[in-house]
Amino acid sequence: MARTTKALTTTRTAPERLGVRKTYKLYVGGKFPRSESGRTYEVTDAKGRFLANVAQGSRKDAREAVVAARAAQATWAGATAYNRGQVLYRVAEMLEGRREQFVAEVAAGEGLPVRQAELAVSEAIDRWVWYAGWTDKVAQVAGSANPVAGPYFNLSSPEPTGVVVVLAPQRSSLLGLVSTIVPPLVTGNSVIVVASERRPIPAVTLSEVLATSDVPGGVVNVLTGFTKELAPPLASHLDVNAIDLAGAVGAEGVTWGEVEAAAADSVKRVLRPAPGRRGEDAEPDWTEAPRPQRILAFTETKTVWHPKGV
Amino acid sequence: MSTTTPTSVAETGRAGTGTAPATPGAADRSASEIADLARSVTGSASLDDTAWRRYLHGLPGVDKVGADGRAAALSTRSIKTTSKAWALDTIIRMVDLTTLEGADTPGKVRALAAKAVRPEPADPTCPSAAAVCVYNDLVPVAVEALAGTGVKVAAVSTAFPSGRASRAVRLADTRDAVEAGADEIDMVIDRGAFLSGRYSQVYEDIVAVREECRANGRHAHLKVILETGELATYDNVRRASWLAMLAGADFIKTSTGKISPAATLPVTIVMLEAVRDFRALTGVPIGVKPAGGIRTSKDAIKYLVAVNETAGADWLDPDWFRFGASSLLNDVLMQRNKLATGTYWGPDYVTVD
Numbered sequence: 001m002a003r004t005t006k007a008l009t010t011t012r013t014a015p016e017r018l019g020v021r022k023t024y025k026l027y028v029g030g031k032f033p034r035s036e037s038g039r040t041y042e043v044t045d046a047k048g049r050f051l052a053n054v055a056q057g058s059r060k061d062a063r064e065a066v067v068a069a070r071a072a073q074a075t076w077a078g079a080t081a082y083n084r085g086q087v088l089y090r091v092a093e094m095l096e097g098r099r100e101q102f103v104a105e106v107a108a109g110e111g112l113p114v115r116q117a118e119l120a121v122s123e124a125i126d127r128w129v130w131y132a133g134w135t136d137k138v139a140q141v142a143g144s145a146n147p148v149a150g151p152y153f154n155l156s157s158p159e160p161t162g163v164v165v166v167l168a169p170q171r172s173s174l175l176g177l178v179s180t181i182v183p184p185l186v187t188g189n190s191v192i193v194v195a196s197e198r199r200p201i202p203a204v205t206l207s208e209v210l211a212t213s214d215v216p217g218g219v220v221n222v223l224t225g226f227t228k229e230l231a232p233p234l235a236s237h238l239d240v241n242a243i244d245l246a247g248a249v250g251a252e253g254v255t256w257g258e259v260e261a262a263a264a265d266s267v268k269r270v271l272r273p274a275p276g277r278r279g280e281d282a283e284p285d286w287t288e289a290p291r292p293q294r295i296l297a298f299t300e301t302k303t304v305w306h307p308k309g310v
Numbered sequence: 311m312s313t314t315t316p317t318s319v320a321e322t323g324r325a326g327t328g329t330a331p332a333t334p335g336a337a338d339r340s341a342s343e344i345a346d347l348a349r350s351v352t353g354s355a356s357l358d359d360t361a362w363r364r365y366l367h368g369l370p371g372v373d374k375v376g377a378d379g380r381a382a383a384l385s386t387r388s389i390k391t392t393s394k395a396w397a398l399d400t401i402i403r404m405v406d407l408t409t410l411e412g413a414d415t416p417g418k419v420r421a422l423a424a425k426a427v428r429p430e431p432a433d434p435t436c437p438s439a440a441a442v443c444v445y446n447d448l449v450p451v452a453v454e455a456l457a458g459t460g461v462k463v464a465a466v467s468t469a470f471p472s473g474r475a476s477r478a479v480r481l482a483d484t485r486d487a488v489e490a491g492a493d494e495i496d497m498v499i500d501r502g503a504f505l506s507g508r509y510s511q512v513y514e515d516i517v518a519v520r521e522e523c524r525a526n527g528r529h530a531h532l533k534v535i536l537e538t539g540e541l542a543t544y545d546n547v548r549r550a551s552w553l554a555m556l557a558g559a560d561f562i563k564t565s566t567g568k569i570s571p572a573a574t575l576p577v578t579i580v581m582l583e584a585v586r587d588f589r590a591l592t593g594v595p596i597g598v599k600p601a602g603g604i605r606t607s608k609d610a611i612k613y614l615v616a617v618n619e620t621a622g623a624d625w626l627d628p629d630w631f632r633f634g635a636s637s638l639l640n641d642v643l644m645q646r647n648k649l650a651t652g653t654y655w656g657p658d659y660v661t662v663d
Contacts, residue, residue, distance in 0.1 A: 063654055070656070239656025265653070 024054045024200075026061055026224060027207030029068030030217015035225070036060045043200060046111025054200050057225035059233040062192070065221040066239050069163045069190040072218025077160045077188030081136035087214045088132035088185065094209045095125045102174060102202060109173050109199040120287075124178040127290055131182040134295055138187060142296055146303070153306040158299035160188035161269055165234045167227055167247030167259070172286045173199035177206065179286050180246050181220065183294035192221045192240075194231060194247060200224040227251035235262035242269035242298050249273045249283055271297045338529070339594070341521060344558040347592060348513070351556060362509035362553070369552060372544035372580055381575040384619055385612045391649075394611070398646045399437055401610045401638070402429055403628045406464055406599065408443040408636050409663070410471075410567065416451040418663075419444055423455035425661060430643055433650075439639065440628040441494060445470070446487045453491040464494035464533070468519060471537075471566035473498035477515060484522040487530075494531040495523050496563060501540045504550060512550075516557035533561035533599055538577045539569045547577055551584035561597035567634060572602025575612060582620040598625070601634025607645040610638055636663060 024040075025032040037058035043051045076084070095102065099121055107117035143157035164184040169176030173196050181193050195203035207222040223230055227247055231254055235243055243263050248256035260270050271294075276282030339347075345357070354361030389397055407426045409418060423442050430436035441462035442452050452463045465487035469475035475483075484495055497519045503511045516534055523530040534554040538547050554562050562581055564573040578600045585596045598621070604610055610633060617625050625631050640663070644655040 066654065066656075233654060236652075237654040237656070238659055239654065 022052070024052055024204045024224065026055050026057055027204075027211065027220070027222040028061065028065045029072070029221065030211065032207075032211070033061075036064070041225075043198065045108040051108060052201060054204070054224045057223040057230055059230065061223055061225075062230050062234050063237070065192045065223055066163060066234070066237055068218040069192050069221055070239055072216050073160070073162055073188070073190040075216055076185075076190055076219045079188070081139070084186070084188065085132050085135035088135065088182065089129060091209060091213045091215060092125055092128040092132060094213055095128060095206075098205065098209060099125070101205060105201045105205060106174050109201055110171070120172075120175045123287060124175045127175070127178050128182055130290060131186055131295070134186050134292060138292065138295055138299075141292065142299070148305075151308045153308060154303065155306070156301050156303040158187060158296060159302045160184075161298045161300055162189060162241035163239065164189045164191050164298050165240050165243040166191055166193045167231055167243070167245055167251070168193050168195050168203060169246045169283055169286065170196045170198065170227075170250040171283045174202040174206075176246070176283070176286045177203055179290060179294070180244055184242070184244070184298040185219070186295045187299050189242075189298050190219045190221075192223065192234065194227055194234070195222055195224045196247065197226050197251060226253075228253035231259045232262050235259045235268070236265060238266045240266075240268060242271070244271040244297075246271075246273050249276075249281055269298065339558065341517065341558070344517070344556075348556040351591070357510060357513065359508060359510045362513065363507060366509060366549040366553060369545075369548055372548050374544050377544055377576045377579055381579055381616065384579075384616050385575065387615045389611050389615070395646075395649055397611050397614055398607060398642050398649070400614065400626060401607065401633065401642050403437045403440060404632050405439040405639050406441045406443045406601070406632050406634045407439045407639060408567070408601070408634050410443070410445060410466060414445060414448060416448065419448045419451045420455045421661075422663065423452055423461070425639070425663070426461045427456065427459045429639055430646070436646070440632055443496065443634060446483060446490070449487050449490040449492045462493040463491065464496055465490075465492035466496045466566075468497040470496070470498055471568040473500050474502070477518065480515070481518055481522050484519050485525065488523055488525065488528050492530055494533060495519070496533045496535055498535045498537060498566060499550065499554065501537055504541070504546070504553075509553060513553060513557045516554060516559060520558045531560045532558070533563045533597075534559040535563045535566055535601075537566055537569065538564050538573075539571045544577065544580050547580045548584055551581050552588070555584065555588045555596050559596060561599050561632070563599040563601055563634065565600075565602045567602030570603075573600035573604060573634075575616060578613060579616050579620050582617060582625070585625070586621045595624070595630060597630045597632065599632040599634055604633055604635050605637050605641065607638075607642045610642065
C-alpha cells in the first residue's frame with residue numbers, strides 16, 4: 001500500500017521539462033546549414049554570461065553564400081518595385097510578431113534595460129517599413145530625364161549593383177543590422193551579411209523571419225563568425241560587386257582600411273563607415289533618421305537614349 | 311561487394327597480360343581479331359542472340375547498394391593543394407568540350423575550338439582540352455579551326471541522340487563525319503534492340519560502324535554511347551559495356567547528355583570495373599567517358615578518384631578517360647585561378663559559351 005501512495009505523489013508534482021536547446025546555424029540560399037568547417041563559438045551576454053553556441057562561418061561558407069546570392073539576384077531585381085515593397089513590408093509585419101523575442105535578445109546582447117531595448121526594436125521595425133516604401137520611389141527621386149542636344153529622350157535610372165556584402169555593425173545588433181541590410185535590398189541587390197561577431201543572435205532570428213517570409217531564398221544570406229576571417233575573402237571575391245564596411249569598425253583583428261584594400265583589385269563599390277560621434281573609429285548613432293543615400297550607394301546609373309518620334 | 315571480377319569470364323577466357331594500356335595504335339585490332347576474341351570469350355561460334363544472351367546474362371550481377379555505397383565512399387575523399395592543382399590540369403586535358411544544340415553555328419564552334427586550344431589565354435601553363443565534340447555537319451568547321459593544334463575533333467553520329475534510324479542511314483551518317491575529318495566518332499547503340507534482347511543486332515551495328523571509321527585508310531576512334539539512363543539497371547550497364555567492348559569499341563561512354571539521368575558516379579564505376587576486367591581478360595585496354603551532368607570541379611575530381619581506385623592509375627590519361635562536358639571547363643578554370651591567386655573568381659571572368 002505504502003508503495004502505491006508514493007507512486008501517486010510523484011505523478012502529482014509536475015515533472016521537470018528537459019530543455020529544448022536551439023542550434024544556431026547559418027542562413028545560406030534559403031537553407032540553414034551548419035558551417036562547412038563544423039566550428040562553433042560561444043556568445044555571451046553583455047555581462048559575460050553564456051548565451052548560445054553560434055556557427056563560426058569559414059571562407060568556404062562565404063563562397064557558398066556568394067554562389068547563392070548570385071543565383072538569387074536576377075529574380076529579386078526582376079520583381080517589380082511594387083512587389084519588392086510588398087515583400088519587404090511583410091517582413092516588417094513578421095518582425096512585429098516576434099517583437100518580444102527581439103526585445104529579449106537585444107536586451108541580453110547589448111545590455112540594455114528592457115525599455116530601451118523595446119525602443120531599439122520599434123525603431124528597427126519602423127526603419128524596415130520606411131525603406132520598404134522606397135522601392136517604387138527611388139527611381140523617380142534618383143532617376144532623371146536629361147536635357148541633351150538632339151532629338152532624343154535621355155533617361156537615367158538607378159539599377160541594382162548586384163551582390164552586396166554587408167559587414168553588419170558590431171554594437172547595434174538589430175537596429176544597425178536593419179539599417180545596413182535593407183537599403184541594398186530596396187533596389188534589387190542580393191545581400192550577404194556578416195553578423196556582429198559578439199552580438200549575432202538577433203541576426204540569426206532575423207534569418208528565421210526571412211526564411212518564412214516571401215523574400216526568395218538566397219536574396220539575404222546570414223553568416224555568423226569572425227569578421228576578420230570572413231571579410232577579407234568576401235572583399236576580394238571577384239563575384240561580389242559591393243561591400244558595406246560598417247561592421248569593420250570595432251571588429252577584432254581587422255580594420256576597414258584593410259578590407260577596402262582587399263576590395264580594390266576587383267574595383268568593388270565600397271561604402272566606408274560613417275564616422276561616429278566619438279571619432280573615426282566609433283560606431284555611428286544608428287538612431288539618427290535614415291536617409292535614402294544608403295540605398296543609392298548600391299546602385300548603378302543606367303542611361304538610355306531614345307529617339308523622339310517627330 | 312560490387313567490385314567482383316566476373317569469374318565466369320575469367321574461367322573461360324584467356325589470361326590478362328597485366329601490362330599498362332598500350333597506345334591507341336597498338337590497341338588497334340583487325341575485324342577478324344575482334345570477331346575471334348568475341349567468339350572465344352562468349353564460347354560460341356555463331357554469335358547469335360542466344361549465344362549473347364547466354365554470355366551476357368551469365369555475367370555476375372551488380373550489387374546496386376554496394377555500387378552506390380562505393381561511389382558515396384569515394385566521394386568523401388578530400389583532394390587539396392598540389393593534388394588538386396594536378397587534378398584540375400588533368401581534368402582540363404580530359405575534357406571533350408561539347409556543343410550539341412540545334413542552334414549551333416559555325417561561329418560558336420570556332421569560339422569553342424579557340425577555347426579548347428587555349429582555355430586560359432593569359433596563362434601559357436594551362437593545358438589544352440582533349441577534343442571538341444560537335445554534330446556531324448559542323449565537323450569541317452571544327453577541323454579547320456583545330457588544324458595543327460593537337461586538339462581532336464569528335465563527331466556524334468549514327469542518328470544521335472536517339473539512334474532511331476536504319477543501319478544504312480546510321481552508317482552513311484558515320485561515313486559523312488569520318489570523311490569530313492573527324493578523329494573520333496561517338497555512336498549511340500540501339501537501346502530498343504538491346505532492351506528487347508536483340509544483342510546480335512547491337513553487336514553487328516557496332517562492328518559495322520567501326521568498319522566505317524576505318525574505311526579508306528582513315529582511322530577514327532570509336533566511342534560507343536550506352537545511354538545508361540535508358541538501360542534501367544546496373545546489370546544492363548555491365549552487359550552493354552561488355553557487348554560494346556567485345557564489338558571493338560575504343561571507348562565506352564555513359565550518355566548522350568540529352569536525357570536524365572546522364573552520367574552518375576555509380577554507373578561510371580560499373581563501367582570502369584568492366585574495362586578493368588576486360589583488360590585483365592584480354593589485355594586490351596578500353597577508355598571510359600562519362601558525359602552529361604558533370605558541372606563542377608568537385609564532381610569531376612570525384613570521378614578521377616573513382617578512376618584511380620577502380621580501374622587504376624593507368625587510366626588517368628586523356629587517351630583512356632574523358633569527360634563529355636560544356637560548363638565543367640569554366641568551373642575548373644575558376645578553381646584553377648583560385649588556387650593560383652588565392653582569390654575567389656566569378657563567372658564574369660570566364661567566357662560565356
